[in-house]
Every structure is written in structure tokens, then in C-alpha cells.
Amino acid sequence: MACSDSDYEYLRELVLAQSANVIDPSRNGLFESKLTPVVRLAGASNLEQFVKILRVERRPQLQRAVAEAMTINETSFFRDRTSFEMLRETIFPALIRLRERERRLRIWSAASSTGQEAYSLGMMLCENFPLLSDWDIKIIGTDLSREVVETARRGRYRRLEVNRGLPVQMLVKYLTRHGEEWEMNARVRAMCEFMQVNLCGVLPEMPVFDLVLLRNVLLYFPRQDRTHVFREVRRRMAPEGYLMLGNAEQAEDSTKLFHVEFSSGCYFYRPVNTA
Numbered sequence: 001m002a003c004s005d006s007d008y009e010y011l012r013e014l015v016l017a018q019s020a021n022v023i024d025p026s027r028n029g030l031f032e033s034k035l036t037p038v039v040r041l042a043g044a045s046n047l048e049q050f051v052k053i054l055r056v057e058r059r060p061q062l063q064r065a066v067a068e069a070m071t072i073n074e075t076s077f078f079r080d081r082t083s084f085e086m087l088r089e090t091i092f093p094a095l096i097r098l099r100e101r102e103r104r105l106r107i108w109s110a111a112s113s114t115g116q117e118a119y120s121l122g123m124m125l126c127e128n129f130p131l132l133s134d135w136d137i138k139i140i141g142t143d144l145s146r147e148v149v150e151t152a153r154r155g156r157y158r159r160l161e162v163n164r165g166l167p168v169q170m171l172v173k174y175l176t177r178h179g180e181e182w183e184m185n186a187r188v189r190a191m192c193e194f195m196q197v198n199l200c201g202v203l204p205e206m207p208v209f210d211l212v213l214l215r216n217v218l219l220y221f222p223r224q225d226r227t228h229v230f231r232e233v234r235r236r237m238a239p240e241g242y243l244m245l246g247n248a249e250q251a252e253d254s255t256k257l258f259h260v261e262f263s264s265g266c267y268f269y270r271p272v273n274t275a
């Protein structure tokens with residue numbers, strides 16, 4: 001039995017209420033394909049019965065599972081190469097000078113999806129800045145979706161995933177093959193930690209970050225959510241810190257919090273210090 005238009009409308013509203021960064025929810029067929037595991041988890045035999053359960057029981061855990069299943073998790077290693085080149089040429093050298101006394105760096109990959117962004121940062125630091133080998137470095141990856149956080153923690157990727165963006169010499173240097181999968185090496189994994197965090201909700205205790213990557217997530221957020229996220233990110237950044245957005249994103253509605261700078265073909269943001 002198929003879902004009615006009002007069932008799809010119900011799902012659309014439920015998903016958009018929790019996150020705007022979702023697969024085009026106007027395509028009904030996507031609910032059928034993406035929600036299959038959640039429908040099974042709820043013990044329903046099809047999507048229509050699942051919506052009935054949701055409407056009656058309003059189980060928050062199930063509602064969150066629906067939103068998580070519909071999020072856009074697209075990512076890859078060294079995604080947007082120019083951004084990583086800029087990090088290597090401009091931001092990391094500046095941060096290393098800034099923190100040479102503490103020998104400590106804290107980095108946040110907010111909306112880290114399946115972890116490629118965080119691991120790319122780890123590999124870049126090992127590869128280009130050997131003097132950091134005895135520094136205290138933490139790269140914290142966070143995401144709304146529990147499933148992608150678990151994948152990131154496993155640190156194992158299929159051929160198709162390692163073929164996207166990861167140069168072959170880095171693949172063989174930093175990952176080990178296990179059958180059909182490649183596993184990130186222990187040194188890079190030790191630098192990276194992953195946890196489930198909703199950027200639009202109450203954020204947990206976190207360190208003060210020297211660098212935040214908030215890429216390809218805010219694009220579809222409504223203004224009030226963007227403002228909330230920028231404010232929360234700013235509160236967790238060092239006054240001398242750096243913020244990077246995705247190539248197609250701008251912090252134009254947060255000019256009181258950040259000012260924009262440009263280097264090596266990329267924009268990035270620095271906190272406006274009011275003190």
C-alpha cells in the first residue's frame with residue numbers, strides 16, 4: 001500500500017523541523033528508499049504503517065532517526081582541493097607560529113559526515129608538518145547523524161570512497177588494505193575523535209578551537225539556524241582562530257561575529273574581537 005500525500009507532507013515537515021540539510025524532501029520516492037532501515041527498526045511492514053506509528057506515538061527517537069536518514073552526507077577526502085591547499089600554505093603555518101609555545105592545536109570538523117574531512121586534516125598535518133609529531137593535536141568531528149559518526153569512528157573506507165580525492169601515495173602511506181576496505185592508520189586515527197552533535201541544538205562541552213571547518217552544511221539552513229550556529233561556533237573559537245566554510249557558502253549574515261579574509265584563492269573567516 002502506498003503513502004498518501006498527507007503522509008509525505010507529514011514526513012517532510014518532521015524532517016525539515018530538525019535539519020534543513022536534507023536530501024530534497026520534495027521527492028517522495030526518496031522517503032521510500034532512505035527510510036527502509038528506520039521502518040524496519042520501528043517494526044513496521046511499510047512506510048505507510050510507519051507514518052501511522054509516528055503520528056500516534058510521536059516517538060522522539062524515531063523522529064530523530066527519520067531526520068538523520070534523510071540528511072545529505074556527501075563528502076570526500078580533500079574535498080575542494082584549493083581549500084586544503086590554502087590550509088597548508090596559509091592557515092596551518094600561521095597556527096603553528098601562534099601555538100609554538102603551547103604546542104597544542106584544537107580543530108573542529110563540524111558536520112564531519114563519514115570522517116573524510118577530519119582524516120584529511122590529520123593526514124595533511126602528518127605529511128606536511130613533521131615538527132608537529134610531538135604536539136598535542138585533536139581533531140574533533142561532529143555530525144547530526146549517528147550512522148555517519150559510527151562510520152567515521154570505524155575509519156574504514158571502500159575503494160570507491162578512497163578513489164575520491166585521496167592521492168595514491170597518501171592512500172598507501174596512511175591506510176592499510178583489509179579485503180575490500182582500507183583502514184586509516186593508527187596515528188591519524190589517534191588524532192581524530194567523533195561524536196554526535198546537532199548544530200541547531202544545545203552543543204556539548206567542547207574545547208576552544210583554533211580552527212573550525214563548517215563546510216557544506218549551512219547552505220540550506222534558515223537564517224535563524226545559521227545565526228544560532230555562527231554564534232555558537234564563535235563562542236567556541238579562540239580569538240585568533242580561523243573558520244572555513246564551503247566554497248559556495250558565506251557568513252554574510254554574521255559580520256558582527258566574523259570578518260572575511262582571502263588567501264591562495266580562498267575565503268576564510270576570523271573572529272571580530274570586541275574586547
Ligand SMILES: C[S@@+](CC[C@H](N)C(=O)[O-])C[C@H]1O[C@@H](n2cnc3c(N)ncnc32)[C@H](O)[C@@H]1O
Nearest residue numbers: 019021071072073075111113144198199215216
Ligand atoms: C554535505 S555533508 C558535508 C560533509 C563535510 N563537511 C564536507 O564538506 O565534505 C553535510 C553533513 O551535515 C550533517 N548535518 C546536517 N544537519 C546537521 C545539523 N543540524 N547538525 C549537525 N550536522 C548536520 C549531515 O548529516 C551531513 O553529514
